[in-house]
Amino acid sequence: QSVLTQPPSVSAAPGQKVTISCSGSSSNIGNNYVSWYQQLPGTAPKLLIYDNNKRPSGIPDRFSGSKSGTSATLGITGLQTGDEADYYCGTWDSSLSASNWVFGGGTKLTVL
């Protein structure tokens, strides 16, 4: 199982808002920046959020990120059918002698 815990799936209607949680520990989320990735079917992942809550150029402000303690949350407002994808959180984990990167198990978003 993954070091970071995400719900396997979430769903909401078009136009609605959804949040995806990512739970970790002090060795990863608690002391490192969290990033989020969107993976549309059949494509490579794309960076959605970095530094907990910043959006790369070109990412609409419908997408937001936050972090509190050892958990992080991705929020998506004004859901569109094109948002249907798998979403992953990621961060460094420093529990071993050298830093490893870790991902959550991924959350499948369905826009009903």
Add this chain to the structure above:
Amino acid sequence: QMQLVQSGAEVKKTGSSVKVSCKASGYTFTYRYLHWVRQAPGQALEWMGWITPFNGNTNYAQKFQDRVTITRDRSMSTAYMELSSLRSEDTAMYYCARSDVFGELIYWGQGTLVTVSS
């Protein structure tokens, strides 16, 4: 613009090795970590390891420690991931990805499908 271009799909026999390349362009190759991430069919992203192109330092996920080797050729701006003792469970899409200031994986290669069969 910044690009990571990976080598083409591979079909390998059980027990053999595979070497996937990742050619970088549009930025200074030695600037940031390069990671390798894999994704088995229908499964989550799985981090395999990173390399610092500047000096070749590496760090591998414990799961792959004894089977993976990540190298780079600075003159070619290319990183390589070699996985040995292949088994059917290694059938997956393999991605390279470049990190940025806060560690986020900002640029991704297009992926290389590795199929392992007997």
